[in-house]
Amino acid sequence: MSAIALLGGCADGWATTQVSPQAAAAGRQATPVDQIRVIEGDVTDRPYKSLGEVSATVNKVTIFNADPTRELVDKRLKIEAARLGADAVIQVRYGTVGISAFSWGSLDGKGRAIAYDKP
Amino acid sequence: MARAGQLLTTSRKAAGLAVALTIAACARSSPPLPPDLGHLPPEQRLLQGDAESPEAKLGCPQLKEESERIRMAVSQNEATIAGNRGHNQAVGYAGGVLFAPLLLASRNDDDAKKSLDELQTKKDRVDRLSKAKGC
Numbered sequence: 001m002s003a004i005a006l007l008g009g010c011a012d013g014w015a016t017t018q019v020s021p022q023a024a025a026a027g028r029q030a031t032p033v034d035q036i037r038v039i040e041g042d043v044t045d046r047p048y049k050s051l052g053e054v055s056a057t058v059n060k061v062t063i064f065n066a067d068p069t070r071e072l073v074d075k076r077l078k079i080e081a082a083r084l085g086a087d088a089v090i091q092v093r094y095g096t097v098g099i100s101a102f103s104w105g106s107l108d109g110k111g112r113a114i115a116y117d118k119p
Numbered sequence: 120m121a122r123a124g125q126l127l128t129t130s131r132k133a134a135g136l137a138v139a140l141t142i143a144a145c146a147r148s149s150p151p152l153p154p155d156l157g158h159l160p161p162e163q164r165l166l167q168g169d170a171e172s173p174e175a176k177l178g179c180p181q182l183k184e185e186s187e188r189i190r191m192a193v194s195q196n197e198a199t200i201a202g203n204r205g206h207n208q209a210v211g212y213a214g215g216v217l218f219a220p221l222l223l224a225s226r227n228d229d230d231a232k233k234s235l236d237e238l239q240t241k242k243d244r245v246d247r248l249s250k251a252k253g254c
Contacts, residue, residue: 044161044250053152063212067204091152093239096200096232098146099211099225105204106146112155 013060013068013103017080019113021052028085028115036078037088038111048114054080054089055110059103067097073109086113145207145225147200147232150239153247162251166244174245179254182245189242196231196238203228 028051056076058068073094081089092111100106156164169175174185203226214222 041246048157050155050157063208093149095149096147100146108149110149112152
């Protein structure tokens with residue numbers, strides 16, 4: 001019971017992430033997470049290179065925790081994109097919260113990490 | 120006695136299957152990403168079939184309206200799924216702790232989930248066309 005209460009105290013729940021980096025991501029320096037933008041569509045006002053796909057799944061710990069939100073998924077996507085040295089995550093899309101094999105509430109999202117071409 | 124044992128095994132298998140089906144069906148994964156067209160100029164970032172789609176005939180104001188229609192339909196479907204979350208959690212808890220066949224009472228919202236995936240595809244297409252037309 002105390003273990004459940006302890007786990008229940010974790011505000012963000014537990015999460016899994018996945019990254020499929022492309023060649024363009026090799027050797028890039030990590031970007032500060034707070035500089036990464038999350039965009040649901042494409043970017044057409046400036047050229048960019050795709051660095052790879054990033055995905056994240058956020059899970060709630062117990063049935064009594066709040067459902068995971070898109071903001072939590074965005075936070076995880078930004079962390080993974082930052083590691084690739086990205087400036088933004090575009091084409092972001094989300095699943096819907098539901099029970100999954102290991103969680104009472106699971107929400108996933110994915111997007112494409114990109115880096116703007118330097119002028 | 121042997122028959123009772125067989126029945127018990129069968130009902131356990133059925134309950135296990137119900138649990139597996141229910142659990143597998145509840146969460147909806149995010150739809151796949153569209154192909155990466157970033158290397159092309161914006162006006163050429165179209166997929167095969169975009170130019171022949173009904174949306175391709177629309178002008179910028181109509182594409183904007185279509186985009187808004189899609190956004191509202193997405194909200195409605197998401198609200199339907201969210202509305203069943205409490206019910207599904209209660210059923211999941213009761214089914215997991217008390218009586219597994221209760222899991223069959225969960226609402227999977229398959230139509231709403233399918234519709235969300237289709238709407239995402241349509242949204243992507245409308246976005247591509249809007250940007251290709253410079254809207």
